[in-house]
Amino acid sequence: MFTSPYPDTILMGGLLEYHYRKGGPHHRDNVGLREAMRRKTPLIYFLGIEPGKYLAEWPVFIVEDIQHAEIFRVLIDEKNLVENFQRSGPGEVLYASEEYYRRRYVTNQAIARLHQRVFRARVLAAYQEQCAFCRLRHPQLLDAAHIIPDKEEGGDPVIPNGLSLCKIHHAAFDSNIIGVTPNYQIIVREDILQELDGPMLRYGIQQMHKQKLILPSNKDHWPDRQKLEIRFKKFKEVS
Ligand SMILES: [Zn+2]
Known part of the structure; x- marks a missing residue:
């Protein structure tokens, strides 16, 4: 050992x-x-x-x-x-x-x-086992999302390329329904904001719009702003 x-x-x-x-x-x-x-x-x-x-x-x-x-x-x-x-x-x-x-x-x-x-x-x-969007605190429902995907250049498995997200927010982030600006603001895609639907959409997604990202207490673990910028550009392209 x-x-x-x-x-x-x-x-x-x-x-x-x-x-x-x-x-x-x-x-x-x-x-x-x-x-x-x-x-x-x-x-x-x-x-x-x-x-x-x-x-x-x-x-x-x-x-x-x-x-x-x-x-x-x-x-x-x-x-x-x-x-x-x-x-x-x-x-x-x-x-x-x-x-x-x-x-x-x-x-x-x-x-x-x-x-x-x-x-x-x-x-x-690093995120004290909570979702960086909604604070959900159940590790069974949490993933480490890559900011830059792991098969792309800069997609290293390091904390500043990661976000602790619950399953639904991980999927929403990966599919560009939700984006994060380099200033750590959560942005919901425009067409999604216009939609009318049940509580998951309303509370789980639309209400995340313009909220501040929940950040690790250690500044060295904060998401890399350059990586967020690259990723946010992609989010804007599909919006
Ligand atoms: Zn969440």
Whole structure:
């Protein structure tokens, strides 16, 4: 069982990078992790969400020890892959068998899911588990919405590219029914404002118009204004 105090680098191919405990390669924790690598022991990895809050991931396996960089590489969730890692000889070079490459797609899916879980947990924590539009406080009904979609440039899974939104407001934001200005004002699309319908439309959507976005207490976690600007431009185009 080991924890990471800082945001972790997740590499393509299913590997996480874990920095050595301070104290060099012979620090007992680092020696213990190296031993776990040798024995292929499954471990639980705790990814930092915010101070004192972690997301548990298991099983994970240490597959590489890069002493000059003081880094261990950690493989997530794919027990079968561990058997496919082989040392190429002396030194730090490691190569993987064909089976590894064949299965890499599966691992990338696991990594993508992990990215999403970490993103969701970090964004919800930043907003104290409430919807940034309507203050709804039920985590089961909350999502982390991307301001710039995750397949586009700048669509990184980081808190300033996220908004904690309830399911209905997430869908309304994604489908450009509701937009957010770079000054953190919520705007409902004109044609939607003209519509007549029941309480969901009236209270849930129309009344959000021109309200202020609810922001995280930590300013570093506020939505990136440039990203909001790019996104709001798109919203205006379809309005
Ligand atoms: Zn909401």
